[in-house]
Amino acid sequence: MADSPFHLFGIRHHGPGCACSLLQALEALNPDCILVEGPPEGQALLEWLRDPELVPPVALLVYDPKDAREAVFYPFAEFSPEWQALRFGLERGLPTRFFDLPVAHRLALDASSEPLVEDLEASETAAEDPEEPSEAGTEDPDNEQRRDDPLDWLGRAAGYSDGESWWNHLVEERGDGLHLFAAIREAMTLVREESGDDHWTAHRREHEARREAHMRKLMRQARKEGFERIAVVCGAWHVPALAELPSATADNALLKSLPKRAVEATWVPWSYPHLSTASGYGAGIASPGWYEHLWHSAPERRAIGWVAQAAQLLRAEDLDCSSAHLIEAVRLADALAAMRERPQPGLDELDEALRTVVCQGEEAPLRLIHRALVIGERQGRIPDQTPVVPLQRDITERQRAVRLKPEASRKTLDLDLRKPTDLARSHLLHRLSLLGIDWGEVQRTGRSVKGTFHEVWTLQWEPRHALAIIKAGRWGNSVEEAATRRVIDAAEHADTLPALCELVDRLLLADLQAAIVPVTRRLEDQAAVAGDVPQMLGAIPPLTSILRYGNVRQTDSGLVAHVLAGLVPRAALALPGACTALDDEAAGAMRAAIQGADRPLRLLQDAEFEQAWSQALMSLAESATCHALIGGLAARLLFDAQQADLETTARRLSLALSLANDPAPAAAWLEGFLNQSALVLLHDPSLWALVDDWVAGLSEEHFVRVLPLVRRAFSAFAPAERRQLGERARRPASVAPLAMADTAIDLARAERPIPLLQRLLGLAP
């Protein structure tokens, strides 16, 4: 091969040692053309590498504009050999090309072969799942090499626990030059020969063969164009297949008339957590942060630099870490490396030294180091002018306007909705979540102690959001426009009331003024024709919460009040009818619906609503035809709302549990009445007395008959609650109230400490 123009460099994706050696090798070779494993669709985007605003880690995203779920990411870090090779080529103005199989074919092939997928391994089908647009699903080609990593075989043969540490030690943590690639090639040739074809499925093998055929095709093309020193940078695994170029016929046959899809490509920011294997990225690496450190620091300063970083981190977290600690940690790491016969400490040694010296054997600080240093939290940047969907540009602008930076680390944000900036932030986050871009997640709102004007979000920007933005791009070019259209569209397709109500709720949160009228109109229409009582009931809680909390957000909730005014009386009227002839399952659902609607309605304190609602419950409680579970619940709710006095309720209880009734309905009634709330029973003396009196008043025969029913009704409570109930029952029923009544308060004595208390509380004059 002495006269061959090709120089093959087998690398491992994202290996800093490889990148370092590769640069040396390229310097020595001075190539006139560089071929890099990567999608040809990204060719036009390579120019952006000259832009200083493009800061790795970034990923090349190739997607189908018609269906953005079909997409492939090619992530690059600064220390990725491919990245360095690309930069090398561009800086010198060399023809630099991607030569992998075009994604256009890959996507089309994956789609067309779907019916065949059934006989493949389950894990593979899962990895190709089109429903899941995350990095795990569609990504760099090597996700299967991880499961069956040839490096693992070599590593184990060399006596290491896994391929990762073997490779780290031999390649990434050393500064070998040109011999490295010859060695890698030899090793891979051997592994490929040994492994044969067994370790991949037929489908996968075919795919790999096509990729390699395409690589060879472009290599031939480059040779034909007359280049004399062609550097070929590809995954180590492919090197043996590219070493010889057989006649073009076989390759052309493989590549003939492949199906094709229209695809587009762009740069998206990537992050270290997503580069790590923990994120599910197939060609991921265990320690991106450590690799970056390897790439930047000279070998002799490596350990010191690393522990110094760790110290900074620990001090920022208020953990004790002095320079003396660091000196000892470096010494211990050196001693460990010497014991293990390594030329210098690697990540393992440094980890153990930090654990022993600095963390005093504890795990927690070490986990912090692992998250923040070993993996790292670095996030890439792309230039503003990169070709992106207009929506992406608008989102970036909005993010800037409200001063929210997309960050890969998880962050909590407490918004005070009375402040204009925070309100704008809240609107933006709600709009994005309406568009399916779940950058932020609401932790809790309103009901916390802080009051209704707080909203707590957890923010975490993930690269997959770039895909979600592209997908949402079809709704419009600005966030507001897109979200409005999306909501109106969703409203038109929503056919249940609760879903519509939730939409109304969300659009008010997102402050989409333009959507309010069409969506509430749609809600009114639906509400007017809806005959399904559980649905109507289900619509009540979200609508009431809009009414109650609307003011804080300065949204117009008058429309909602109007809808509610029509909905509540209709639901109340239809309720008794809807509760007859229910089977147990439907009764359970109805119970949940009634319970869900009861509390918000009472909280509204609207006399009209309350009256209608109580009337409905009253007729349920007295009805003989309604399902017993509902009857019991209605009796209880009325009792709680003080719409029915003790006597009436006691009568209802006794009636429902009389001997003449069938046991099953009686038990259901009791269950509904107890309403899954042992605590209320425990702490409400009148309710307790009610149940207690009833049990005490039973004749022996009756008691024996109803005992199983009572047991069944109580079985839904937690064991601790049952125990407390038992303890409560052991005490005489009337002890607590009596004790209070007996204590005659001596006013003169009670007044004595008041001056002192006033002084303590600062109330004294």
Next chain:
Amino acid sequence: MNQILRQHAEQSFAEELDALKQSDNRQRPPNWAMSPWAVATYLLGGRLDNGFEVSPKYIGSRRLIETAIATLTTDRALLLFGVPGTAKSWVSEHLAAAVCGDSTLLIQGTAGTSEEQLRYGWNYAELLSKGPSTQALVQSPLMRAMEQGKIARVEELTRIPADVQDTLITLLSEKSLPVPELGTEVQAVRGFNAIATANNRDKGINELSSALKRRFNTVVLPLPSSADEEVAIVSKRVAELGRALDLPAEPPALKEVQRVVRIFRELRNGQTEDGKTKLKAPSATLSTAEAISVINNGVALAAHFGDGVMRAGDIASSLIGAIVKDPVQDALVWREYQETVIKERGDWKDLYRACRDHD
């Protein structure tokens, strides 16, 4: 017949230590009896180039032992930390025996340990008759270790009162021990270092000050990670102890060892090995050392009162004794375990009956 109840590590494993020294041709730190690699081999076991088999003293993570040995080559002292019964003292003794051939420079820490025991005391008769002199000085093991460049051991460091612990702070950083009464000082010779052990579970411990912690590298010895590892530890130690204590019984049945280890692990983890049943955890620590002692008891019972073969009945009483430390709570825990787990296991009928007999 040797009259000593328990021999020091350097005596019972003298042969192994000699063989290691002979075949050891690697670099030795000053005053070390052998190289760090040889120390690691001694602790973890292995086969030497000449075919000599070294038995493992510690079964567990290689990395921990390597870190411990590497620490002894640096300025810092070594602190072995962990719950009771995780072989802290055992590792400390063997490290000292391998590194300097002497594991006897030992301070047994108690709440009554005084400063004199760490630094030096006086022979008062001598002091009164002749005045302060080197003859009247009573050296502490620590002082002797400094003079001879050996490893000093401090057991149960956290039991020593905090003000006495402070003695160690400057001693370990300055590596010198002044004797103002004589106007001299002892400066540590190369090779000196200290190994302390401490447990982090017990009540009534004196928390180490951060200044003292900074003088130590801390290695936490964990409970065995897998059941197999624990069975190996228990069987091995019981066999060795049987030899040391002259127990004439058969080697303990592996089945019984496995059962005891399993019971201990399940109670410690609060659930059965198959993860199907949740269990209450007893107040006792249930370390490997406890398992060893249960088996040892069983072997002794079988040897002296039975036919020499250890059976369920022989371990039942010590098993219950090890688990039930609190007569009320633990008894309940044990009863539950007995009725819900032991009873249900088909091949554990004999153990169930034996345990029932003790109720």
